[in-house]
Amino acid sequence: MEEPGYPLGRRALELAGLTVVPIPVDMEGINVEIGIAQAADALIALVTPGQQAPLGVTLSSNRRRDLLKWARTQNAWIVEDDYLGELQLDGRAKSALASGDGAERVIHIGTFSKTMSPSLGLGFMVVPKLVTEKFVEIAAVMLPAPNRTTQLAMAEFLADGHFLRHLRQMKDLYFVRREKAMTHLSKSFPQIKESGLGLIAFCSETVDDVMLVAAAREQGLAPSPLSSWYITANNKRGLILSITNLNTNNIANACGTLNDVIEAQIKA
Ligand SMILES: Cc1ncc(COP(=O)(O)O)c(C=O)c1O
Structure with missing residues (x-):
């Protein structure tokens, strides 16, 4: 995971029994080359490609390509924590890793906490087909769905362009x-x-x-x-x-x- 990186993300990996390897972040985001050198056989890369948390840099095109290539060749997963979504104050947001070539190795986590309000308690995941059933099962057991009224209201808010x-x-x-x-x-x-x-x-x-x-x-x-x-x-x-x-x-x-x-x- 990124160094520096989101402390609760790190703790979640640790609680899942994983060993976290800190990989430095520079002006282009996480240094994928160093990541591969230090943890080529990692199961997961937890990243914030849109706007790195906390430094704010966007993962460069070259690094995106290299990270996706690594995940494909290693059969590893990229967990894309897209906590800010489209809320990019400088210029246009780059497209999500989960939206292009190589998306079959990307687990995308989105949230309405920043774009709307944390009090809604709404988030979502975009998960490759290969693991969809597993995620549905885990969510059913461990993560009760947020209030349906709030979900429906949000869906309408989106559909109507608000x-x-x-x-x-x-x-x-x-x-x-x-x-x-x-x-x-x-x-x-x-x-x-x-x-x-x-x-x-x-x-x-x-x-x-x-x-x-x-x-x-x-x-x-x-x-x-x-x-x-x-x-x-x-x-x-x-x-x-x-x-x-x-x-x-x-x-x-x-x-x-x-x-x-x-x-x-x-x-x-
Ligand atoms: C980097 C990062 N990831 C994830 C989250 C969590 O968002 P949520 O409120 O949906 O749990 C935050 C919230 O501050 C964050 O900063």
């Missing part, structure tokens, strides 16, 4: 919020970057980002420490900041509070 309109609207809104937050935080964090629906504020290696998060929580903010998304000790430090739940009117306040937390921690 979903696409909603996405367009939210993309514009999130883009503005992200830009505003970036402006307010760039003094405290000279190394701040856009990533998906948020920002990553990189800190120096000497900063304890877990402590920083604890201090921010006391002020009602809930960033995630970048270091906890790494398995190896060779991690980067920083804060993963979501902008989706910021209200346009309180961005300045929230960023001001975070700036104060940083200042207090650095002086301490």
Whole structure:
């Protein structure tokens, strides 16, 4: 799996009894060549090709090709965690691995948590024919279907074209919020970057980002420490900041509070 990568994804693999091999992510996404060198016989590659979680990069075309080729030749599975779906704030989203050649080795996981709301509790999987029955059986036993009314409402929302309109609207809104937050935080964090629906504020290696998060929580903010998304000790430090739940009117306040937390921690 990707290093850094989604901690709950990692934990899910561990709970399934799998051994996780961390594979570095660079500007092109997961480094497939290193992955093959370190774990050629892996059963599964768990990836976020659309927008890497947490760094936000999109898996390049060459890497996509190499990853699909590896899965085909090894009879391995690619688990495509498409947590942001079409919600790409910069440019157009690349098509899913599950939608092209090689899709017979791709298990695609989608969710409406980010595109709509986590409170809906709706997600979906697109699974190759070879394993459909198995997935249906496992879902029936282990994963009760979400409320049918919500499912039907969502289906109608999609069919009537409201979903696409909603996405367009939210993309514009999130883009503005992200830009505003970036402006307010760039003094405290000279190394701040856009990533998906948020920002990553990189800190120096000497900063304890877990402590920083604890201090921010006391002020009602809930960033995630970048270091906890790494398995190896060779991690980067920083804060993963979501902008989706910021209200346009309180961005300045929230960023001001975070700036104060940083200042207090650095002086301490
Ligand atoms: C990378 C990644 N994958 C999966 C999920 C889980 O989404 P869901 O809310 O559908 O469980 C998240 C949620 O934050 C995420 O960040």
